[in-house]
Amino acid sequence: MFGQGLLKGLAITWKELFTRKVTVQYPEERLPLPARFHGRFELDVDKCIACGLCASACPNKVIQMERAKVGKRQYLTKYVMRIEYCMFCGFCVEACNKDALRFTHIINMNQYFRDKVRLVLVDRPAPEVIPEEEPAEAPEGRAAKPKAGAAGKGKAPEGEG
Amino acid sequence: MRTQTYILNMGPQHPSTHGVFRIILELDGEVVVKAKAVPGYLHRGIEKLAELRTYPQVIPYTDRMDYLASMLMNWGYVAAVEKLMGIEVPERAEYIRVIVGELSRIASHLVAVGTYSVDIGGFTGFLYCFRDRERVLDLLEMVSGSRMTFSYFRIGGVADDLPPEFFPTLDKFLHDLPSLCDEYDGLITGNEIFQARTKFVGIIPPDVAVNYGLTGPNLRASGVLYDLRKVRPYSVYDRFDFEVPLGKNGDCFDRFAIRIKEIRQSARIIRQAVDGLPEGPIMAKVPRVIKPPKGEAYAEIESSKGVFGCYVVSDGSTQPYRVHFRRPSFINLGYLEKLLEGWKIADVIAILGSLDIVLGEVDC
Ligand code: SF4
Ligand code: SF4
Numbered sequence: 430m431f432g433q434g435l436l437k438g439l440a441i442t443w444k445e446l447f448t449r450k451v452t453v454q455y456p457e458e459r460l461p462l463p464a465r466f467h468g469r470f471e472l473d474v475d476k477c478i479a480c481g482l483c484a485s486a487c488p489n490k491v492i493q494m495e496r497a498k499v500g501k502r503q504y505l506t507k508y509v510m511r512i513e514y515c516m517f518c519g520f521c522v523e524a525c526n527k528d529a530l531r532f533t534h535i536i537n538m539n540q541y542f543r544d545k546v547r548l549v550l551v552d553r554p555a556p557e558v559i560p561e562e563e564p565a566e567a568p569e570g571r572a573a574k575p576k577a578g579a580a581g582k583g584k585a586p587e588g589e590g
Numbered sequence: 591m592r593t594q595t596y597i598l599n600m601g602p603q604h605p606s607t608h609g610v611f612r613i614i615l616e617l618d619g620e621v622v623v624k625a626k627a628v629p630g631y632l633h634r635g636i637e638k639l640a641e642l643r644t645y646p647q648v649i650p651y652t653d654r655m656d657y658l659a660s661m662l663m664n665w666g667y668v669a670a671v672e673k674l675m676g677i678e679v680p681e682r683a684e685y686i687r688v689i690v691g692e693l694s695r696i697a698s699h700l701v702a703v704g705t706y707s708v709d710i711g712g713f714t715g716f717l718y719c720f721r722d723r724e725r726v727l728d729l730l731e732m733v734s735g736s737r738m739t740f741s742y743f744r745i746g747g748v749a750d751d752l753p754p755e756f757f758p759t760l761d762k763f764l765h766d767l768p769s770l771c772d773e774y775d776g777l778i779t780g781n782e783i784f785q786a787r788t789k790f791v792g793i794i795p796p797d798v799a800v801n802y803g804l805t806g807p808n809l810r811a812s813g814v815l816y817d818l819r820k821v822r823p824y825s826v827y828d829r830f831d832f833e834v835p836l837g838k839n840g841d842c843f844d845r846f847a848i849r850i851k852e853i854r855q856s857a858r859i860i861r862q863a864v865d866g867l868p869e870g871p872i873m874a875k876v877p878r879v880i881k882p883p884k885g886e887a888y889a890e891i892e893s894s895k896g897v898f899g900c901y902v903v904s905d906g907s908t909q910p911y912r913v914h915f916r917r918p919s920f921i922n923l924g925y926l927e928k929l930l931e932g933w934k935i936a937d938v939i940a941i942l943g944s945l946d947i948v949l950g951e952v953d954c
Contacts, residue, residue, distance in 0.1 A: 434780035441777050442714055451721055463728075464753065465735035488647035518650035518741040523749065532735065 462534045467517040469535040472508055472550040477529035479505040486524035489514045497555035508551035512538060595623050598935075602631050606709045606939045609949025613930070615938065622938060625930040627923060632953035640913040645671055645880040646745055648913065653739035655917060656951040658701050661687075661694035661730070662893040663951075664743035666915070669824065670900035671745045671880070674887035682870040683747035684826045688863045689760075690733060690742060691891075692856040696767075697726040698894035699807075699849040699856075702946040706846050707778045709943035710787050715778040722770050725763050732756050745880055747873035760864065767857045771850050779847055788842040792929055792941035795840060802925040805918050806896025808945055811848045812840030818892035825891075830862045842944035849946070881908050895919045895946060917954055919947040 453460060462468070480503075484492040491514050495507035522530050540546045601612035610631035616624040636655065640648045652667045653660040665687060672679060679687075704719025727737045732753055734742040742749050778784055794804070799812040809816055817834040819827040835851035837844030882904040890899040896918025905911040922945050930938055 431782055434776075434782045434785070438714075438777045438781050441773055445718075451724075463732040463735070463755075465732065465750070467735040486647075488643050488650055516650045516653075516739065516741075517736060518653075518739070519735060519749075520647070520650070520741070 462536075466532065466534055467519055468533045469512075469538055470510060470522075470548065470550065471531050471533050473529045473531070474505065474551055476527045477505055477508075477551075478527055479503040480527075482524045482526070483521035483530050486520045488518070488520065489516060491515045492521060499555050500558060504555045505551055506553055506555050508549075510548040510550060512548045513543065513546045593618070600938065602628075606943060607949070608705060608943075608947060609952075611947070611949050611952070613926075613938065613942070615930075615935070617935070620934045622930050622933055622935070625927045625938070627926050629920070629923065629949070629952050632949045634954070636954050637913050637915065640910055642909065644908045645882070645910060648910065649743060649745075650739065650741045652915075653741055654950055655915065655954055656698070656893060656895060656898075656919070656948045657738055658948055659694040659698035659894040660738060660740045661690045661742060662698075662891060662898060664740065665691055666889065666891045666893065666898040666900045667902075667913075668743045668745050669889035669891060670887050670902045671882065673889045674882045674885060674902055674904055675745075675876075675880070677746045677874050677876060679747055679825075679874055680871045681826070681868045682751075683872045683874070685863050685867045686748050686752060686872065687743065687825060688827070688830075689752070689860055689867075690730060690740075690748075692860045692863070693726050693730055695894040696853050696856050697723050697730070699853050700726070702849050702894075703774055703778070703846065703853075706943045706946070707784075709939050710784055712778060712781065712784065715774060718770075718773060718777065722767075729756060729760055729763065732759070744873065746876035747871070751872050757864070760860070764857050764861055768854065771854055774850055779850065785843060787936075787940055788846060788944070790839065791842045791937050792933065792944060793839060793841045794925065794929065798925065799840065803921045804896070804925065806892070806894070806922070807848045807852060808845055808896065808922050810834065811837030811844040813837055818890060818897055822890075824889075826863075827859075829866070830859045832858050832862075842940050845944040845946075879908060881906070890916070893918055895948065895951065896922060915954060917951045919945075919949075919951045920954070923947055923952060 479494065479496040481494060484494055491511050493507070493509045493511065494505065496503045497506050498504070519532070522532055538546070595616050595618045598615045598617055599612060600615055601607045602610040612628040612631070614626040614628060615622055634654070636651045639651055643651070648667060649664055652663040655663045700719045700723040704716040704723070707715030707719070730740060731737050733756060734740040734749065794808070794812050796812040796814050799809050799814060805816065813836050815834060815836060818824065820834050832855045835848050835855065837848050884904055884906040886901065886903040888899060888901045890897050897916065898918055899916030901914040901916070902910050903912040926942065926945065929941055933941065
């Protein structure tokens with residue numbers, strides 16, 4: 430009979446009308462993100478040895494870093510990610526074998542102006558000497574403007590996802 | 591009365607071209623006299639970009655060709671480099687590749703089915719397909735961390751093992767999938783209006799399909815049994831039991847219906863791959879710096895749109911000398927101009943939609 434297919438389709442949509450909703454009220458309600466999600470980056474400054482493996486793994490030259498030689502060690506003074514060119518492929522995170530660079534679950538990286546998109550993870554002057562005893566504290570205390578880094582609060586102020 | 595034909599531009603910005611694609615139509619009233627396809631609006635020069643990247647660094651760019659089935663694009667490229675270097679991929683990695691590759695195929699076919707429904711005028715079918723595609727993307731997100739551009743394949747294996755929470759979710763999805771396919775069949779395939787719009791429209795005879803180099807569901811809808819997974823099995827496809835659905839008439843309806851059938855078959859393959867997933871490493875032993883010997887290699891895989899091939903030439907350095915991609919959507923478009931002749935404007939949409947192109951891949 431012509432029209433049977435139409436009726437069957439209607440029956441399906443009627444059935445769906447009474448099933449559970451699949452959508453969530455997005456900004457208020459959020460679905461959990463999987464553990465491996467590629468969100469904004471965070472850099473654990475204390476773990477980073479400024480080796481530059483992450484920067485050379487990147488296909489798009491997103492990562493720009495500057496380092497200074499303090500005593501015998503390399504000291505990371507600047508770590509900027511040009512997020513506007515980033516493909517979130519994760520090659521940089523994979524290349525880091527010190528587990529310093531990681532993905533967070535922060536998804537909101539929108540900025541009104543293009544130059545604000547840039548993610549400054551470290552920007553600090555090099556100290557005169559690195560005290561051997563407490564390498565974890567000393568740079569923090571001396572850095573003029575400790576940015577982001579371990580705390581995971583990048584330059585983007587309202588960027589919390 | 592003297593009449594004359596006129597020119598109508600369809601696209602480049604047109605929702606039913608699924609991207610930016612332009613067809614210049616010469617019309618006699620409503621009937622197409624001549625059609626000219628103008629691709630290229632999405633050209634990013636991926637092949638050229640690849641020449642300035644190291645071998646692994648090309649992988650994220652392959653994602654951006656067929657972004658609806660990125661896993662399969664990754665696969666084609668890494669297969670070519672592996673062939674060039676003679677790398678033996680571990681079994682577990684091959685099985686994981688099959689699982690994520692078939693999931694990608696399902697996601698891509700769901701988009702094809704859903705958008706075709708909306709092209710013909712049924713919005714509900716579109717939403718149902720996208721609702722279920724979301725579940726596939728959730729699964730792939732668990733594995734790779736991204737929802738569309740996965741960059742999950744590595745030369746010699748895959749980036750990471752499947753996470754434990756992946757298996758129960760996949761199991762649930764595979765359990766539901768047949769009933770979901772029944773839903774699409776009931777809602778779209780069985781609909782008389784849909785059938786009237788698509789049956790015996792835009793027929794591609796089998797010999798023409800072969801001569802124009804069509805591959806994938808578009809070729810099989812014309813009744814030609816050609817699926818690389820069956821005729822020239824790569825990876826571990828020879829170990830799985832599945833059928834290759836075929837069409838009879840090679841019309842829009844067959845091209846549509848075959849994709850739902852392929853989804854069902856992909857589910858069968860995934861089920862077998864999960865059951866037979868061996869233990870072991872997920873990466874072959876590859877050197878830290880990938881430097882293939884001088885030479886060239888061509889590898890092909892069956893992507894969701896057809897045969898995706900990748901040709902890599904190495905000059906012995908860390909960067910490929912030349913990379914070329916055989917993109918199925920682009921080649922499937924070759925017959926479009928001829929195919930459109932004689933059909934009405936509304937059928938142009940139906941025919942183009944049935945070919946299931948992705949402009950990221952057409953323009954590369
Ligand atoms: S995610 Fe990819 S593109 Fe982005 S900084 Fe890391 S390596 Fe570069
Ligand atoms: S983040 Fe990791 S890879 Fe990058 S410089 Fe620091 S230690 Fe090296």
